[in-house]
Amino acid sequence: MARLIYSITGAVFCSNIALNQFAGHLAWSAWFGSTFNCIALALNRVVEMIPAAHDKSVYMWMIVCIAIMIGRAFVTRPVLYNSAVAAYLAAPVISDDAGWEVNHYTSILLPIHNISVIAILGILYVILCCYVVKIRSAASGTIDRLQVQLFLQALVICASTAIAAISYVFVEFVPVPRAVVIMANVTWQFSHGVHGIVYICLNKLIRTEVGDLLRCNNRNPKLFHTSIHTVTVVKGSGH
Known part of the structure; x- marks a missing residue:
């Protein structure tokens, strides 16, 4: 500045x-x-x-x-x-x-x-x-x-x-x-300044979250938390 x-x-x-x-x-x-x-x-x-x-x-x-x-x-x-x-x-x-x-x-x-x-x-x-x-x-x-x-x-x-x-x-x-x-x-x-550009271009999750943020989409936090928890359990079970 x-x-x-x-x-x-x-x-x-x-x-x-x-x-x-x-x-x-x-x-x-x-x-x-x-x-x-x-x-x-x-x-x-x-x-x-x-x-x-x-x-x-x-x-x-x-x-x-x-x-x-x-x-x-x-x-x-x-x-x-x-x-x-x-x-x-x-x-x-x-x-x-x-x-x-x-x-x-x-x-x-x-x-x-x-x-x-x-x-x-x-x-x-x-x-x-x-x-x-x-x-x-x-x-x-x-x-x-x-x-x-x-x-x-x-x-x-x-x-x-x-x-x-x-x-x-x-x-x-x-x-x-x-x-x-x-x-x-x-x-x-x-x-x-390149860090943000790299993450948006190469990281699908961040790109999706930024897109939702710009569109003012409201996600269901409970559903998102459940999805992460389910993936963790499946990985931990060895399947």
Whole structure:
């Protein structure tokens, strides 16, 4: 929202220093939180698809995520909005000394975090892909359709996050044209907004629920609960 205000009004850092500082902290913490949840999503797919990983789920993801988002603000400065390229960068262009800005605001934590995200997501999905290939090559191996659907959802979501992480590492270390920096910012926005589109396109249940919500259809909660209970009993009985 702050970036939208700055872009529409043509405001710069000095127009509202407090807002820029707050938005910088919020944007950086939101990025840390979203990437952490993306890794948790990928790890959850590993736990669900690989039998050897069952009963070893990691709990309290959201509490840890919130703790990371809050704690980050106490160890690093905010990443300020650069009105020249309409993006949050290490050099916010708020003075005549670009070298001082980079030294003052740049934190090694961000590139380390982004590179770690890329590496962890890559490792988790290599494990998943190897497992899928192994199951498909087995004579009697079968993969549940729901598992494949969940895998594809997680893959698309995590891929968008990985692309955004790579883009920001690239623009931080390599001199690039203004258009490339703006494109990196677009990928960052895309990584936050694509989740809903992916779920609606690839998840039939969510798509149905959204359709009913838009049509203001009132479902019978009792009937819906009974249906779920019946399915659970049948599965538990071994039939």
